[in-house]
Structures are given as structure tokens and as C-alpha cells.
Amino acid sequence: MRSGTEPPPAGLPRGVIVLLGTACLVVVVGGMRVTADLLGPVFLALMLTVTISPIAVWMRSRGVPLWLAMIANVTAVYLLLVSLGTAMALSLARLIDLMPQYQEQFTDLRDQLTRTLAAAGVDQGQVLAALHEATDPGSVAHVVEFVFGGVAAALSNTVFLLAVLLFMCIDAVDFPARMRASAAERPEVIGALRSFASGTRRYLWVTTVFGLIVAVADTFLLWALGIPLPLLWGLLSFITNYIPNIGFIIGVIPPALLGLLQDGVAGMLWVVALYCAVNFVIQSVIQPKVVGDAVGLSASVSFLSLVFWGWVLGPLGALLAIPLSLLAKGLLVDIDPATRWINPLLSGTDNAEPPDRRDERVTVPTAAAKPH
Incomplete structure (x- = not known):
């Protein structure tokens, strides 16, 4: 039995615990930055899955077979992405076709900018040299290479996103049941x-x-x-x-x-x-x-x-x-x-309970509450 004069067990000071937690957080954030290309699509897939998952939950509550609810989940999120991507692609194609019509206005705007800078004391030769360098074929080639590299990376991320979405949407169908099974523990x-x-x-x-x-x-x-x-x-x-x-x-x-x-x-x-x-x-x-x-x-x-x-x-x-x-x-x-x-x-x-939990408290039946 511990005597009253015995000192309490030693522990780390709160300040040290805060510093250790902060150091761990820095390591985690640094790792997330390094793996941003991988984590970004995963988080996007998670948000989309969370958003459309009530569709499958509603279908299961109406007695729809599990495989049909899975197909509905995957189809809904894929249709959303395809519709948005198609609208953006068609609009951007129209924008590319439209840009040559503004070549004359762009030239006038460039000349006006050159005159304005010259009036402000900027050497016109330097301005023209900068514009010539910006429109140099080598620079344009670098820009084209950068754009196509970005497009290739976007396509790669899209394929990865679609794959992650497929598996997440399938798992989301019976995930509420698994959560209920774990709620007691x-x-x-x-x-x-x-x-x-x-x-x-x-x-x-x-x-x-x-x-x-x-x-x-x-x-x-x-x-x-x-x-x-x-x-x-x-x-x-x-x-x-x-x-x-x-x-x-x-x-x-x-x-x-x-x-x-x-x-x-x-x-x-x-x-x-x-x-x-x-x-x-x-x-x-x-x-x-x-x-x-x-x-x-x-x-x-x-x-x-x-x-x-x-x-x-x-x-x-x-x-x-x-x-x-x-x-x-x-x-x-x-x-x-x-x-x-x-x-x-x-x-x-001044409400200590987050608003999104007021109607979703997890209640675990106690022994006293169980029916005899």
C-alpha cells in the first residue's frame, strides 16, 4: 500500500508532451507534402465516396441487392466526373478555337503596354527584347513541353482516382454495418x-x-x-x-x-x-x-x-x-x-459540442439498459 508521503509517479511535463506532439505533427505534414501527388486523389476519392454513399445506404434499406447498390454507387460518381470533365473539355476546345480572333486586339494591347512603359521611363528596347524572348520558339517549346507534361500527369492522376473510387464505392455499401459492429467497442x-x-x-x-x-x-x-x-x-x-x-x-x-x-x-x-x-x-x-x-x-x-x-x-x-x-x-x-x-x-x-454531432451521437447499450 502506498504511503501518503510517497511522491506521485513521475511523468513527462506537459510542455515536453506538447513539443513532442508538435514534432510528430511536423513529420506527418512533411510526409504529406512529399506524397501530395498520391494523397490528393485519395482524399478526393474519399470526399466523393462520402458524398454519394447515402445512395447505396438508401437502396439497401429498401431491400436492393448488394451488387446492385454497388453498381449504383460507382455509376453515380463516374457519371458526375464524366459530365464535369466533358463540359470542361468542350468549353476549353471552344475557347482555343476562339482565341485566334483576338490576335489583333492582343497586338494592339501589347503595343499600348509598350508605349505606356516607355512613357514611364522604361527603355523600349528592353521591353521589345523581353517580348521577343517570351515569344522565342525555344521558350514556346518549353511551354508546350510543360503543358503536355502537366496533361500527362493529370491523366495519370485521373486513372488512379478512378481506380481508388471504384474500390471505395464498393466498400462504402456495407461500411455502415461495419461501423455499427465496431461502435460497441x-x-x-x-x-x-x-x-x-x-x-x-x-x-x-x-x-x-x-x-x-x-x-x-x-x-x-x-x-x-x-x-x-x-x-x-x-x-x-x-x-x-x-x-x-x-x-x-x-x-x-x-x-x-x-x-x-x-x-x-x-x-x-x-x-x-x-x-x-x-x-x-x-x-x-x-x-x-x-x-x-x-x-x-x-x-x-x-x-x-x-x-x-x-x-x-x-x-x-x-x-x-x-x-x-x-x-x-x-x-x-x-x-x-x-x-x-x-x-x-x-x-x-460557445457550444462545446460540434453541430454535426448533435444528431449523430453513438449510444452503446449498457447492462442496465438491456432488456431482461
């Missing part, structure tokens, strides 16, 4: 996974609704201004809407450049002004509040998530910033009752 882990899945679906549904609103508004505005290919730029607005806070800035660049080539500086300013009037209000004022209430992340955390995941995984990380943050929160915060005090700091509310 590890209720907190299963609760965190359900919290992540629920939050991801809410985020994607809310963002999709706002994206459709923004895409329709942008398409109508660009059509009214006479900007070519308004459907393409509306589709681009829909895709960039999934990038928190700064997505509309990326989406406005191509139509603004076309407005500059077609109607000069005034046309570009009109495009930028109208985009800011619609997209900034919807995407940067209204949408973050709605998304934050739906998934339990404040606007500051959402923006920092964009910066962090974009740095770790590149453009795909920026596109998946919020779902990846929900996954990290589920595995590092929601999984342990001792760390859930962090939830109010992440969500910006």
Missing part, C-alpha cells in the same frame, strides 16, 4: 468518423447550392456584357466556389482578360465590378456564415485551412480544404473527450 472513434461524414456532406451540399446560384448569376451577367463563352466561365465559377474565401478571385481572371481584349479597360472593369458585387457578397459574406454553422468551423479557421492544405497538397488541397479540416478535427479533437474543449475555439461559438 470504440464508440468515440465511430462517433468521430460519423461526425466527419455528416459535416462533409453538409459542407458539400451547402457549397453546391451556393455554387449553382453564383454560376447562374455569373453566366447571366457575362452574357449581358457580351463576354464570349459565358457558360464556361459560369462552370468555372461553380468549381472555384469550393475554394473558400478566394475562389471567386480565381474565377474572375479569364472573363476579365477577355473583357480587356474585347472592350478594353472599361470592359475588364465592368466584369470585375459585377463579379465582386455578386460573388463577394455571396461567397465571402453569406456563404462562410452558413458553412460555418453547418460544419462547426469559423471563418478564420476556414481561411487558414485553405492556406495550410493548399500548401501541403497544392491546388487539390485548396479545393478540399474544409473536408480535410473536418477529417483532421474528427481524428484529433472529436475522437477524445479530453480534447473537445477545442471545439468552441474552432467554431467560434
Whole structure:
């Protein structure tokens, strides 16, 4: 028996534990950056699978055979990707056919830029030399090589993504049953996974609704201004809407450049002004509040998530910033009752329980609750 004067067992100081945890986190993040080309498609496949998995769950609850639910899962996600990819490919092909019509405007714009720089004291010879170097056949060859290399890498990632999606969609059909079987032993882990899945679906549904609103508004505005290919730029607005806070800035660049080539500086300013009037209000004022209430992340955390995941995984990380943050929160915060005090700091509310877990608590029957 331990005496009252015996000192408590020695343990590591809290500061040392924090430093060790931070060091482990740095190692993990560094490894994720190194394997970003592999992890990016895997995370994208995971988000798509989580989004469409209710289809198979609903079909199984109606008595549909397992193999048919698997086919429906795979078909739904493949149709989504093929439709989006086909629309982008057709629109980009139309854009390539359209660009030669602006050769004269581009030449006039280059001459005007040269005169403006010369008036500002920049040597015209240096400007012409820089332009000549930029249009040198060797430089063009390097650009073409870079573009085709990027296309080859994208095709390779697409094949890998489709393969991962196939297996994930098949596993997703009976995954809820496996989670229920594990809930009795590890209720907190299963609760965190359900919290992540629920939050991801809410985020994607809310963002999709706002994206459709923004895409329709942008398409109508660009059509009214006479900007070519308004459907393409509306589709681009829909895709960039999934990038928190700064997505509309990326989406406005191509139509603004076309407005500059077609109607000069005034046309570009009109495009930028109208985009800011619609997209900034919807995407940067209204949408973050709605998304934050739906998934339990404040606007500051959402923006920092964009910066962090974009740095770790590149453009795909920026596109998946919020779902990846929900996954990290589920595995590092929601999984342990001792760390859930962090939830109010992440969500910006005084509710310690994340909103996406209020209706998905995992209850394990106790001995007293079991029927005799």
C-alpha cells in the first residue's frame, strides 16, 4: 500500500508532451507534402465516396441487392466526373478555337503596354527584347513541353482516382454495418468518423447550392456584357466556389482578360465590378456564415485551412480544404473527450459540442439498459 508521503509517479511535463506532439505533427505534414501527388486523389476519392454513399445506404434499406447498390454507387460518381470533365473539355476546345480572333486586339494591347512603359521611363528596347524572348520558339517549346507534361500527369492522376473510387464505392455499401459492429467497442472513434461524414456532406451540399446560384448569376451577367463563352466561365465559377474565401478571385481572371481584349479597360472593369458585387457578397459574406454553422468551423479557421492544405497538397488541397479540416478535427479533437474543449475555439461559438454531432451521437447499450 502506498504511503501518503510517497511522491506521485513521475511523468513527462506537459510542455515536453506538447513539443513532442508538435514534432510528430511536423513529420506527418512533411510526409504529406512529399506524397501530395498520391494523397490528393485519395482524399478526393474519399470526399466523393462520402458524398454519394447515402445512395447505396438508401437502396439497401429498401431491400436492393448488394451488387446492385454497388453498381449504383460507382455509376453515380463516374457519371458526375464524366459530365464535369466533358463540359470542361468542350468549353476549353471552344475557347482555343476562339482565341485566334483576338490576335489583333492582343497586338494592339501589347503595343499600348509598350508605349505606356516607355512613357514611364522604361527603355523600349528592353521591353521589345523581353517580348521577343517570351515569344522565342525555344521558350514556346518549353511551354508546350510543360503543358503536355502537366496533361500527362493529370491523366495519370485521373486513372488512379478512378481506380481508388471504384474500390471505395464498393466498400462504402456495407461500411455502415461495419461501423455499427465496431461502435460497441470504440464508440468515440465511430462517433468521430460519423461526425466527419455528416459535416462533409453538409459542407458539400451547402457549397453546391451556393455554387449553382453564383454560376447562374455569373453566366447571366457575362452574357449581358457580351463576354464570349459565358457558360464556361459560369462552370468555372461553380468549381472555384469550393475554394473558400478566394475562389471567386480565381474565377474572375479569364472573363476579365477577355473583357480587356474585347472592350478594353472599361470592359475588364465592368466584369470585375459585377463579379465582386455578386460573388463577394455571396461567397465571402453569406456563404462562410452558413458553412460555418453547418460544419462547426469559423471563418478564420476556414481561411487558414485553405492556406495550410493548399500548401501541403497544392491546388487539390485548396479545393478540399474544409473536408480535410473536418477529417483532421474528427481524428484529433472529436475522437477524445479530453480534447473537445477545442471545439468552441474552432467554431467560434460557445457550444462545446460540434453541430454535426448533435444528431449523430453513438449510444452503446449498457447492462442496465438491456432488456431482461
